[in-house]
Amino acid sequence: MLAKRVKNISESITIAISTLAKELKAKGEDVLIFSAGEPDFDTPKAIKDAVIQALEEKCKCSKYTPIPGTNDILEAIAYKLKKDNNLEYKTSQILTNVGAKHSLFNLFQVLLEEDDEVIIPAPYWVSYTEIVKFCGAKPVIINTDEKNGFKLNANDLKKAITNKTKLIIFNMPSNPTGAVYSKDEIASLGEVLKDTNIIVASDEIYEKLTYEGDFTSVASVSEDLFKRTITINGLSKCGAMPGWRFGYMASANEEIIKACKKLQSQSTSNISSLVQIGAIPALMGKTDEDIKFMKNEFQKRRDLVYALFQDVENLSLVKPNGAFYAFVNCKKIDEDSMRFCKKLLNEAKVAVVPGIGFGMDGYFRFSFATDEKSIIEGIKRISNFVKNYQI
Numbered sequence: 397m398l399a400k401r402v403k404n405i406s407e408s409i410t411i412a413i414s415t416l417a418k419e420l421k422a423k424g425e426d427v428l429i430f431s432a433g434e435p436d437f438d439t440p441k442a443i444k445d446a447v448i449q450a451l452e453e454k455c456k457c458s459k460y461t462p463i464p465g466t467n468d469i470l471e472a473i474a475y476k477l478k479k480d481n482n483l484e485y486k487t488s489q490i491l492t493n494v495g496a497k498h499s500l501f502n503l504f505q506v507l508l509e510e511d512d513e514v515i516i517p518a519p520y521w522v523s524y525t526e527i528v529k530f531c532g533a534k535p536v537i538i539n540t541d542e543k544n545g546f547k548l549n550a551n552d553l554k555k556a557i558t559n560k561t562k563l564i565i566f567n568m569p570s571n572p573t574g575a576v577y578s579k580d581e582i583a584s585l586g587e588v589l590k591d592t593n594i595i596v597a598s599d600e601i602y603e604k605l606t607y608e609g610d611f612t613s614v615a616s617v618s619e620d621l622f623k624r625t626i627t628i629n630g631l632s633k634c635g636a637m638p639g640w641r642f643g644y645m646a647s648a649n650e651e652i653i654k655a656c657k658k659l660q661s662q663s664t665s666n667i668s669s670l671v672q673i674g675a676i677p678a679l680m681g682k683t684d685e686d687i688k689f690m691k692n693e694f695q696k697r698r699d700l701v702y703a704l705f706q707d708v709e710n711l712s713l714v715k716p717n718g719a720f721y722a723f724v725n726c727k728k729i730d731e732d733s734m735r736f737c738k739k740l741l742n743e744a745k746v747a748v749v750p751g752i753g754f755g756m757d758g759y760f761r762f763s764f765a766t767d768e769k770s771i772i773e774g775i776k777r778i779s780n781f782v783k784n785y786q787i
């Protein structure tokens with residue numbers, strides 16, 4: 397009964413595990429959840445106030461808005477991209493979406509055809525491969541190495557390119573490894589793309605959660621990268637508003653944005669008018685103090701997680717330089733990350749995500765978007781669990 401294209405993809409494992417863990421917790425089980433990819437902070441007050449005010453003003457939010465978003469939101473995004481990323485986009489080159497996942501979904505739908513190849517460095521965020529497959533295209537995975545901080549290098553990129561390569565996905569800071577690329581590293585990858593028609597999708601959703609070095613937007617590195625890159629961002633992570641569903645894409649190539657607008661006009665139409673109103677203060681810098689606070693807290697937790705795992709026998713990790721995840725190597729305990737994570741949940745009541753979901757077995761992802769007390773207790777449980785582990 398179901399279409400082949402939907403049979404070919406799997407459900408988001410990050411969401412599936414977090415839902416299961418939340419259900420177990422609701423039933424009264426003492427589960428500690430480190431699988432969630434969402435900040436545990438409340439949405440900043442300036443965002444809530446903007447929406448409350450709009451609700452009280454008659455008609456401000458009851459009508460459809462233009463598909464890409466109101467002029468106010470598009471200008472706010474253009475302002476943000478200029479101020480934070482040194483990227484100059486016209487409002488006609490920007491489109492708001494129902495979260496960054498929706499930006500990627502729209503983009504891949506309008507770009508990819510059967511047999512197109514999409515280069516995805518692994519470990520990768522779980523949805524990239526599935527959306528690519530849904531479009532009938534082929535994910536081409538390049539494994540990165542823990543020894544190089546899970547970063548893609550120019551040689552490996554060069555080797556993966558064929559005449560079918562249509563797109564490459566960059567994600568920095570990375571989910572699940574926290575890897576952050578320097579400007580020079582981006583430039584050397586950009587050099588490889590120079591004489592090709594390959595399009596770059598740059599997923600910058602964890603931008604403001606960069607702990608080491610400066611964050612560099614891919615499109616800002618060279619004129620060539622600016623022309624070939626679609627910058628994708630949103631406020632789910634750095635605005636602490638994942639449930640609001642706000643994302644956007646920007647591209648110097650207006651044809652791509654126009655195609656995405658057309659597709660969106662036949663699917664979601666505009667994103668919620670209220671969400672657009674709420675996002676404006678965040679994009680205009682009115683929540684910078686809240687973001688600074690959140691980032692400092694995440695950085696403290698990152699240091700805590702890194703320090704605590706040093707004392708756990710047979711597990712190791714690369715210090716994450718951004719985002720709020722630790723990608724922990726559990727190969728000495730069990731190469732089968734799914735089995736490891738299932739047993740960890742059933743026996744120690746700790747929810748983490750198996751590395752296999754991110755295209756790399758032998759690891760698990762531990763999200764530190766959770767309070768310190770739970771982190772300390774959770775890593776204690778993991779430590780005891782691995783001591784007595786039997787396959």
Ligand code: PMP
Nearest residue numbers: 495496497521571601630632643
């Ligand atoms: N990209 C990455 C790397 C993510 O971790 C997420 C989290 N879901 C997204 C995109 C999508 O974010 P959202 O749809 O909530 O804006």
Ligand code: GLU
Nearest residue numbers: 408410411431432433571
């Ligand atoms: N990005 C988050 C994660 O990786 C949220 C869940 C999802 O959309 O996959 O856990």
